[in-house]
Amino acid sequence: MKFLNSDRRTFMKGTLTGVAALALGKSGLVYANTGGTLKARIMSDIGAIDPPFWTSGQDFDTMNLIHGKLIDFVGGTEWKWELVAAESMEVLSDTETKFTLRKGLTWTNGFGSVTAEDVKFSFERYIDPDLAAPNGGDWSPLSHVEVIDDLTGIIVTKEPFAPMWWSVLPYSAGYVLCKKAVEGVGGKFTVDPPATCGAYKIEEWKPEEKLILTKHDGWTGPEPNFDKIELIPIGDPKSAEKAFLAGDIDFTHVSESSVPGFKENTPDGATLTVRPSLDYFWLGINKNHPKYQDVRIRKAIGKAIDIDAILDGAFFGAAQGASSMIAPGMPGYIEGGNPKRDLEGAKALMKEAGSSGFDAEVEVIAETDRLTACQIMQANLADIGINLTINSSDRGTYWGLADQKGEQGLEMTYKLYFQPPDPVWGTQWFLTEQAGIWNWEWFSDKEYDELHYKAIAELDPKKRNDMYVRMMKIMEDSGCFVWIAHPPNASLANESVVPSIWPNGNACYRKFKSS
Numbered sequence: 001m002k003f004l005n006s007d008r009r010t011f012m013k014g015t016l017t018g019v020a021a022l023a024l025g026k027s028g029l030v031y032a033n034t035g036g037t038l039k040a041r042i043m044s045d046i047g048a049i050d051p052p053f054w055t056s057g058q059d060f061d062t063m064n065l066i067h068g069k070l071i072d073f074v075g076g077t078e079w080k081w082e083l084v085a086a087e088s089m090e091v092l093s094d095t096e097t098k099f100t101l102r103k104g105l106t107w108t109n110g111f112g113s114v115t116a117e118d119v120k121f122s123f124e125r126y127i128d129p130d131l132a133a134p135n136g137g138d139w140s141p142l143s144h145v146e147v148i149d150d151l152t153g154i155i156v157t158k159e160p161f162a163p164m165w166w167s168v169l170p171y172s173a174g175y176v177l178c179k180k181a182v183e184g185v186g187g188k189f190t191v192d193p194p195a196t197c198g199a200y201k202i203e204e205w206k207p208e209e210k211l212i213l214t215k216h217d218g219w220t221g222p223e224p225n226f227d228k229i230e231l232i233p234i235g236d237p238k239s240a241e242k243a244f245l246a247g248d249i250d251f252t253h254v255s256e257s258s259v260p261g262f263k264e265n266t267p268d269g270a271t272l273t274v275r276p277s278l279d280y281f282w283l284g285i286n287k288n289h290p291k292y293q294d295v296r297i298r299k300a301i302g303k304a305i306d307i308d309a310i311l312d313g314a315f316f317g318a319a320q321g322a323s324s325m326i327a328p329g330m331p332g333y334i335e336g337g338n339p340k341r342d343l344e345g346a347k348a349l350m351k352e353a354g355s356s357g358f359d360a361e362v363e364v365i366a367e368t369d370r371l372t373a374c375q376i377m378q379a380n381l382a383d384i385g386i387n388l389t390i391n392s393s394d395r396g397t398y399w400g401l402a403d404q405k406g407e408q409g410l411e412m413t414y415k416l417y418f419q420p421p422d423p424v425w426g427t428q429w430f431l432t433e434q435a436g437i438w439n440w441e442w443f444s445d446k447e448y449d450e451l452h453y454k455a456i457a458e459l460d461p462k463k464r465n466d467m468y469v470r471m472m473k474i475m476e477d478s479g480c481f482v483w484i485a486h487p488p489n490a491s492l493a494n495e496s497v498v499p500s501i502w503p504n505g506n507a508c509y510r511k512f513k514s515s
Contacts, residue, residue: 040250044396052134052135064508073508081165097155102220111180111181138167143157198219255367278330282482286407288442294355319486325481332471371392373414402436498514498515
């Protein structure tokens, strides 16, 4: 996976133009794809498709279809972006970026034309303290958006904003919402947007069955291929693989443990795409829970876990061991891979802390590979006297655990967080202000918080890299994080479908084509 130069100084002058998409796939048999309909698997039902509040992959996939955004990533193996709802983007200075919208973009439900005022409303919502958006940090350096005319505006930041082109505008904080429509429903929504302007619109939602989307005739951006897209919730990836093989769906991501087998024996009539994701699995330890307030206990847990065994047993060797949350190729990546198990060191720390062991709990989403990883941890921790109970739940229940159990009830969690191609999007979740929201470790460090904001404004690549390396060291020293893996992001597509896959393996359904 390659990263194009993300130093904004290399394109500070002139109008930024789009690039052509790289399509993947080949012609072949038709499975579920009939009558211009694409059927793809999502992990569960949507839960929040108002961008400052989204929480899951299925939310993101849906938003990418129904909400327009100025620019979007291009499919392929290099991180690049192209113009989508914007006709042009022009960098005026380190803190000013001019945009012009495409002509003719209109909202669903009769709300008229998309305007620069809508862009202003959409971005400034993130920094509205009254909205209290959990994803508000995405736009933390934003000052305001200046409206020039109906189609033109200037994004003004308080300081240079290095990640804007890599984890904000083309990712989940670049969506444009209808000011009049959203204000008309009280300023926010969950799964029922009052108006949208993307390539597709929601036609019908049948919870636990499918989400049906059809083309939006008010979209004047790049023309989508499929007339209809059906997103079908299938929780366990193994079940999704079976549905694909049965011809029930055209596209699905597959489990990490299935990657070696599908590489060796790709099903007839299918194409397999495997990309190294930037996402990260880790075991998080809540330092404020009474059992884990001693850092020696937390570090003992980290030393006792055999990450190599998890990579082999849960990922079948398909994932890369993680040295931190930051994947190879990104600023702040630390060479050397995952640490090796140190059982004697773990026992020594337990003894030093005056503990002979205790009962513990770990929370995990009920998927085969994740449960396998936790079972390996369970056996590992038994060696230092910790009796680990594995609590598994569906995705909806799992992501409500911080609210349900709280700071004194939630113990350890095994989870995966998504990561676009800039570390700031990941480091923001572990700020002090995120404790109990996305920061389930209740990790808090003043230097870490300060470095996070300094790195946002730093345009020098080496200085920025050093800041992130230091932040990763602070996280390591806390003992709250046992980094496990950067998993591959693999998918199967019916050969009648040409998928558009980002460098990290994410699917851009808007750009899928028929072969």
